[in-house]
Amino acid sequence: MTIAETTTENPDETPIETSVTLTINGSPVTVDQGQTVLDACTSAGIDTPTLCYAENLTPVNACRVCVVEQEGSRTLVPSCSRKAEDGMEIQTDSPRVRHSRKMVLEFLGSGVDMSQAYQVHRWMDEYGADPGRYGPEAARIREDVKVQDDLYIRDYDKCILCYKCVEACGDDAQMTFAISASGRGFDARISTEFDVTLPDSACVYCGNCVGVCPTGAIQFKTEFDMRQADNWKPEEQTVTQTVCSYCGVGCNLELHVQDEKIVKVTSPADHSVTHGHLCIKGRFGWTYVQPTIERR
Amino acid sequence: MQGLQNGASMYAVDPRRTSSAKFADLWLGLELGSDVALANTVANYIVSNDLHNKEFIAHSTTGFDAYVESLSEYTLEHGEALTGVPAAAIAEMATAYATAEKAQILWTLGITEHHNAVDNVLSLCNLALLTGHVGRWGSGLVPLRGQNNVQGGGDMGALPNKLPGFQNITDPEHRGKFEKVYGKEIPAEDGIHLTLMFEAMERGEITAAYVIGENPADSEADIAHARKLLKGLDLLVVQDIFLTRTAELADVVLPASVGWAECDGTVTSSERRVQRVRAAVPPPGLARHDQDILRDLAHLLDYPEWGDPTPEDLWEELRSLSPLHGGMTYDRLEAEGGLQWPCPDLDHPGSPFLHGWLWEPDLGGRAGAPFSPVVAQGPKEQRTEEFPLWMTTGRSLDSYNTGVQSGQMNSPIRYGNALDMNPADAAQLNLVDGETVKVSSPRGSVEMPIRVQPDIPVGLTFTTFHFPELVDINQLTNDAWDKRSGTAEFKAASIRVEKLVTA
Amino acid sequence: MTDLHLTADRATDAEAAAIDAAIVECGLEPVIIDETDRLVRGGLHRANNARHGLLPALHALHNVSGWISHGGINYIAQTLGVPPAESFGVASFYEMFRMEDPGHTDDVVHVCVDGACQIAGADGVIVSLEASGTTVHRSPCLGQCERAPAQFVQGNQGRPDFVAADREPTVIPQQGDPTLRLLKRMGVTDPESLDDYVAYGGYSALAKAFSMGAEAVLDEVDSAGLKGRGGAAFPTAFKWRGVRGADGDKKWIVVNADESEPGTFKDRHLMELDPFSIVEAATIAGFATGAQKGFIYVRGEYPLATKRLQNAIDVARERGFLGDGIAGSSIGFELEIRRGAGAYICGEETALFESLEGFRGEPRQKPPFPTTHGLFKQPTAINNPETLVNVLGILNDGSEAYKQLGTPDSTGTRLFCLSGHVANPGLYEGPHGMTLGEAIEMAGGPTGELRAVLLGGAAGSFVGIDQMDLPLSFEGTRAAGASLGSGVVKLFNTETDFQAVVTRIAEFFRNESCGQCVPCRVGVVRQHELIIRTAGRSMNGERSLLDDMDAAMKDASICGLGHTASTAVRSAIDLGLIGA
Structure with a gap:
């Protein structure tokens, strides 16, 4: 590195000059090279259902609810991971797309408790999913809620195996690797080694798994308790963005407040400091603001 | 960690094999306090093997020859003797650092909580200057702040010699700018820092203290001494969100609100990023915002000009006075996810790193960066027959400082306060995991359980300082401190561990 | 390498020794090395580079203890740096790994319950084995349909896995037929003798390849019209050209010998009876694509195939047909065997990569394709043994001669696995385009009154007795809405449930x-x-x-x-x- 060669610009972040233009439902859409079909759909204002996708995680394209039809492709393609290419012709609302989305939602609804899943009910209505048509004998996950500590619970009856928690625990964020998918097929579960309890596992209680779970299968204990008491009222909650009070990283927090009490803490996935990921102190260390013992 | 995933190498230099060290390509478990020795040995190796960046040194630095001369005794063999790190490992790390396209040195309190803290830091700065790993994208010197707003405190002038924006109190021009806005004269001399304040208390020169958001009655080294001094004050006012041990000693307690959840304002993180905090919940009971308490106090002290500013009003004033912050409006902080100073004007994007001037053809009109020869000194206190073990202190993941905040959380991974000890040391003392022992240093004794830990080398022990109500660990720590930084040597004390005789 | 958190369980000495040996056999060293009590080498790079040692380590552990013990998982974590939850996740993916302590040290007898074995009375076998106190595992197809009902014994306490039926020589019904191309050496040569192999035309194709040059090899394979024999029927030359032209200094050959499509046993025969041909063909693939190294991923339930292939690799290396400077040339190529552990999905090429790399055998979304992002995300040519062995004939006799058999779109001959209600079940070779009826006649015709034929495997389809004129070619079966798949022709008579x-x-x-x-x-x-x-x-x-x-x-x-x-x-x- 010589004086003449050195710039103070980030060489890895030189502006992307190349863009690609694809056709979505007959209309041209231009996005930056490297963006996905989902990005293109979003920029074109098209609502695309997603479950296993999160902007702060590597796409695993496992849930298949975001599939679209690509001219020339034998099968549908997952929009979340498929890179947009020049000249692609994409259909997002064709009968094939609608059918597969409906079936994915229906399949999930037939085996998993989706009652707390974000947005899923809207999509089920939109695509006409009827999980009931597999009959009352249809196999379900059927797992008891795991309550092993005071910070979060795991309710695998609600798990759609989207892998987000595994990614957030592992190489997409925390690098702790306390959990993994285990087993195979319908019997696959997210699990610690030999299903040891979380306190006995490598878990460091960053709660990043809770932060990315789309169905409430991993849930803050505070939320779980309030739901049990029928006192969880998201419509009454305010969300305030602030900065964590602990170390010097500067993680952004979203304080969810109900009845003037903090009820849970999340972090914005689009924030450049930690992309929605926190540690145990940021995610759970807020209790001193409203301790059970009166602050004097 | 994402950097490691993307192919970066990491060398962890720490007396303990910490969680971070377990991610490292190589963990170098140096002897406690041998940081300068290691840095100088690395430097000597780099220069001896012609791995230094000669063009950068010639262009951007001063004092190279004297620096090289100061390194002469730090051969690999001598370095190994001083640090306990095998010579080959030192050479490997030195080569990796010097030949990397980009390299950073990151550190935290293991470097700065020593009696020779400034030497430690300078020895690392020297390495960056030697290799040109500073002032450009991806390379640099990265001191990691341990607290969310310790940087912001400095930014805002909470230093004895600085006004907001690191402007000098002793500089009449800087001072004058503030005096004009404040309408009051500012004392023209530097103040004194915390460690000197305690010494001044001891001499009876300070008889009153106003403590805001700090718990020195738990956090100071050689704590018994510190508490005695606090008790001896004529007046102690404590403004805090908790009734801390310091507050318990106070004549007046002003209950404050939680800055990040009950107030609006800004904080500055380790990377000099200024970000907004916002009130989400109201303060409980009689607790009030710090700014309201200070405003009322100002009014009571006959300073009506203080007025009744909002947090944003105060920030706007700061922007007008601190060139580093000039471009940071509340709107921009919100829209851009915070901004890193210097950000002098509204069009400035903020500064991800400093010292880019080192690479400019004219050095931005400045003189080159000086090498600072430093001599290796071990910890102030050495191990003796009476106190044959080292003790170092630090944090655990789920706890924070004296635990007044984190202690409220019911953490499943908290193991409480314990003295980590190598299995061999434990065996020699006939101790088992979890056994409560007596731990003594030249300053005092405490009783605490041990935790047998293979990750800590023989001869060294470690404990956190998160549970002062359980174990008053700062009874043991050494209050020897660096005159230049004001930081005490929390990281190195000699101790003795004794089995408790059961009745 | 991460901050591992281990339970208190510790591996036994035998477990540790077995895991250590398996890692060494993979050419790896432990990821975490305590050089002194103050100097520890580790790191993410070392762990990532050694991750492919996980599956062999799990095999070793299981073979010693009869299950994936907690202490063993912890020992793997300490040596390979794989977090326990991940090892658990990987191990629990596979049929052959027990995740709970069985409480005894007996061998496990796997009895196939699929198709041919099902109608040959597998249930009765299981009942009588269990009655005699044997530990039985109901297994998917074991690739021995010609000798249904099939069994495979998984060893314990260090005892090797074995197939009792392997003690009898495998019968090749067409043995001695001069028109055979792929089966010509089977039953004729000693599968463990390189001299025998060479005496029967072995390694002449490699010599030809070297003298032709890589581009000419690709041209010849291209003009022969060779298509993959695993089911997808992808043109081999196109794949190889893709790898040769792909960016990257490291490229790989992977032999997909994870034959598990129910009803398929052709690759097992090739590996057991003509293993040198696979080694030679893989070497040619390496030469043609520019790959320096290959893996043969062999089905876990194929102990004899594994043994014979390993012997072939060892002997070939000894005699200068593998390693640096092959056959006096400047060309180098290495081959290593990896065992699957019981997962049909690992026959899917990208799932196989994941499995080989030490992860759960979960397929990847394509694109990107293996030619650019294959094993270790590097350019990879992956072919099954049958496809590869075809290349030898193409080079030896030329593409024109090769195309003399078969149809214009389905060149060459094909291996057919005849099983079920057929007089002489076994492996047959016939030209592409022969009819279904002719294929059945090769095997002596059906037993009983034929009702349906499962063509192509479980992933194929049933065809009725009106389809006896169906041409067994890619295009012929496709036109009928069926598929040749992996060459399965499984017959069911009217007595079938x-x-x-x-x-x-x-x-x-x-x-x-x-x-x-x-x-x-x-x-x-x-x-x-x-x-x-x-x-x-x-x-x-x-x-x-x-x-x-x-x-x-x-x-x-x-x-x-x-x-x-x-x-x-x-x-x-x-x-x-x-x-x-």
Whole structure:
């Protein structure tokens, strides 16, 4: 590195000059090279259902609810991971797309408790999913809620195996690797080694798994308790963005407040400091603001 | 960690094999306090093997020859003797650092909580200057702040010699700018820092203290001494969100609100990023915002000009006075996810790193960066027959400082306060995991359980300082401190561990 | 390498020794090395580079202890740096690994319950074995359909795995037929003798390849029109050219010998009886693509094939046909064997990469394709043994001669695995385009009154007795809405309990879906439930539900397993075998 060669610009972040233009439902859409079909759909204002996708995680394209039809492709393609290419012709609302989305939602609804899943009910209505048509004998996950500590619970009856928690625990964020998918097929579960309890596992209680779970299968204990008491009222909650009070990283927090009490803490996935990921102190260390013992 | 995933190498230099060290390509478990020795040995190796960046040194630095001369005794063999790190490992790390396209040195309190803290830091700065790993994208010197707003405190002038924006109190021009806005004269001399304040208390020169958001009655080294001094004050006012041990000693307690959840304002993180905090919940009971308490106090002290500013009003004033912050409006902080100073004007994007001037053809009109020869000194206190073990202190993941905040959380991974000890040391003392022992240093004794830990080398022990109500660990720590930084040597004390005789 | 958190369980000395040995055998050293008590080497790079040692380490652990013990997982974590949850996740993916302490040290007898074995009385075998106190595992197809009902014994306490039937020489019904190309050495040469192999034309193709040059090899394979024999029928030359032209200094050959399509046993025969041909052909593939190294991923339930291949590799290396400077040239190529551990899905090429790399065998979304992002995300040519062995003939005799047999779109000969209700079950070679009836006649015709033939495997389809003129070529079967698949021709006579056979096929997919994508994970379960629910009655409205499921599995699944999971079931209904 010589004086003449050195710039103070980030060489890895030189502006992307190349863009690609694809056709979505007959209309041209231009996005930056490297963006996905989902990005293109979003920029074109098209609502695309997603479950296993999160902007702060590597796409695993496992849930298949975001599939679209690509001219020339034998099968549908997952929009979340498929890179947009020049000249692609994409259909997002064709009968094939609608059918597969409906079936994915229906399949999930037939085996998993989706009652707390974000947005899923809207999509089920939109695509006409009827999980009931597999009959009352249809196999379900059927797992008891795991309550092993005071910070979060795991309710695998609600798990759609989207892998987000595994990614957030592992190489997409925390690098702790306390959990993994285990087993195979319908019997696959997210699990610690030999299903040891979380306190006995490598878990460091960053709660990043809770932060990315789309169905409430991993849930803050505070939320779980309030739901049990029928006192969880998201419509009454305010969300305030602030900065964590602990170390010097500067993680952004979203304080969810109900009845003037903090009820849970999340972090914005689009924030450049930690992309929605926190540690145990940021995610759970807020209790001193409203301790059970009166602050004097 | 994402950097490691993307192919970066990491060398962890720490007396303990910490969680971070377990991610490292190589963990170098140096002897406690041998940081300068290691840095100088690395430097000597780099220069001896012609791995230094000669063009950068010639262009951007001063004092190279004297620096090289100061390194002469730090051969690999001598370095190994001083640090306990095998010579080959030192050479490997030195080569990796010097030949990397980009390299950073990151550190935290293991470097700065020593009696020779400034030497430690300078020895690392020297390495960056030697290799040109500073002032450009991806390379640099990265001191990691341990607290969310310790940087912001400095930014805002909470230093004895600085006004907001690191402007000098002793500089009449800087001072004058503030005096004009404040309408009051500012004392023209530097103040004194915390460690000197305690010494001044001891001499009876300070008889009153106003403590805001700090718990020195738990956090100071050689704590018994510190508490005695606090008790001896004529007046102690404590403004805090908790009734801390310091507050318990106070004549007046002003209950404050939680800055990040009950107030609006800004904080500055380790990377000099200024970000907004916002009130989400109201303060409980009689607790009030710090700014309201200070405003009322100002009014009571006959300073009506203080007025009744909002947090944003105060920030706007700061922007007008601190060139580093000039471009940071509340709107921009919100829209851009915070901004890193210097950000002098509204069009400035903020500064991800400093010292880019080192690479400019004219050095931005400045003189080159000086090498600072430093001599290796071990910890102030050495191990003796009476106190044959080292003790170092630090944090655990789920706890924070004296635990007044984190202690409220019911953490499943908290193991409480314990003295980590190598299995061999434990065996020699006939101790088992979890056994409560007596731990003594030249300053005092405490009783605490041990935790047998293979990750800590023989001869060294470690404990956190998160549970002062359980174990008053700062009874043991050494209050020897660096005159230049004001930081005490929390990281190195000699101790003795004794089995408790059961009745 | 991460901050491992281990339970208190510790490996036994035997477990540790076995794991250490397995890691060394992979050419690896422990990831974490305590050089002194103050100097520890580790790191993410070392861990990532050694991760492919995980599956061999798990095999070693299981063989010693009979299960994946907690202490063993911890020891693997300490040596390979794989977090315990990940090792657990990987191990629990595979059929051959028990995750709970069985409480005894007996060998486990795997008894095949699929298709040919099912109709040959596998259930009765299981009942009598269990009655005698044997530990039995009900296994999917073991690739021994010609000697149904098949068994495979998984060793314990260090005892090797074995197949009792391997003690008898394998019968090649066409042995001595001068028109044979792929089977010509089988039963004729000693599979452990390189001299024998060379005496019967071995290594002449490699010599030709070296003298022709890589581009000419690609041209010759291209003009021969060779297509893959695993089911997808992809042109081999196109694949190889893609790898040769791909960016990257490291390229790989992978031999997909994870033969597990129910009804398929052709690659097992090739590996057991003509292993040098696979080694030679893989070496040619390396030369043609620019790959320096290859892996042969052999089905875990194929102990004899593994042994014979290992011998072939060792002998070839000894004699200068592998390693640096092959046969006096400047060309180098290395081969290593990896064992699968019981997972049909690992026959899917990208799942195989994941498995080989030490992860769960979950397929990847394509694109990108293996030619650019294959093993270790590097350019990779992956072919099965049958496809590779065809290359030898193409080079030895020239593409023109090669094309003399077969049809213009399906050149050359094909291996057919005849099983079920057939007089002489076994492996046969015939030209592409021969009719289904001719193929059946090669094997002596059906036993009993033929009702249906399962063509192509569980992922294929049933065809009726009116299809005896069906040409067995890629295009011929495609035109009939069927597929040659992996060459399975499984016969069922009128005595067959088709409800049981089709239910078992549905169960097979239910058991073998990796579980990664929703359409397949749930679809195969709902399909199996539907088949059970409608047993013995007309499908009525449920047929459209099955079609709905099939459409979503075909359209939205990640890989071929989901795409084909309904094919056989739906063809059985169409033929009136069930649901009538």
